[in-house]
Amino acid sequence: MPRLDENTQQYLRDAEAGARQHTIRALESFTNFALRDNVLEVAVGLILAVSFTACANSLVTDIILPIISLLPFLSRNLDEKFAILKHGPNYNGTISTGYNTKDQALADGAVVFAYGSFFDKVVRFLVIAFALWAIASLYSRGTDDNIVKRQVKCKYCRKYISEKAKRCVNCTSWQDGREEQGQ
Template sequence: MPSSNSDTESLPLINRGRNAVRRVTSVWSGFRDFALRDNVLEVAIGLIVASAFTSVVNSLVADIILPPISLMWDQSLGENFVILKQGHNSTAHYNTFKQAQDDGAITWNYGNFLEKLIQFVVLGATLYSLAKFYSLFATESIIKYQTKCPACKKDISAKAKRCPFCTSWQDGREFNGN
């Protein structure tokens, strides 16, 4: 028969194990409640879809739209640049801005900027078109139209009856003397 002394020594060890299990379970359930909430999953899925959508639009711009535009120059639109300061070999002619950078020249890469600007405009127009298309089938539009409050001049929802900033009525009853 074991002594009562060994039972009391093992009891705190058992309690520590139970407390550790309780803490791990609490941390796991807290993480699960955070990570599996609806809005966190929606954001994660939205980011994944947005990343894929962006790569498709970038491919559309780089592979379909920019090549015909590049026909105006002898090279790709992104390769157009101006030398602001010659590099170490001041008599060199640079065919690409990579060659100019390797020689230490300072360049103004306007072609790369134009390429990124076209990608931005096409991506923005495509997203706006998708939002308009979505609003045809949804009960609530993604695009929120805004107007300026006549009293405080802050941007507010076009559907607002009162301004959330200054609480003035948007139907003009305060300005009509009613």
């Protein structure tokens, strides 16, 4: 087996050392990015948010919407409430809406006004928003840190600013009336 001359061997050793340094630097850069405190906090927060959303959706689907569906004008599951704007070729005139389910109407090519599905999503949004507000309020009572910050309108530019602001971030006017005193 032929041997490499000294210059080629040195070139290969330098290339190996350079590749090793680049690999170590890339690995350190990745660990600094992926394992920083704030990235891990965001990951934990997202996992908790997904779990919370699943609980809130279950609350809406399994508890609140069945109770709402008991109202006299809602005779079946709320998310299945729909109206037919234009019927398809297999429209059944003996059924009040022409189709048994919304999916059946869509499969037939009917134009469907799915107001129940919309109302379902609005109720879900309101429940999640209310639950997040309640959690933020409880957190604010337990600590001195307010998550829900009160805002007021600037008396000069009428944009919303923090209640504790001394100057408006939009028009830079003083909120304590210093400019009015100088005149």
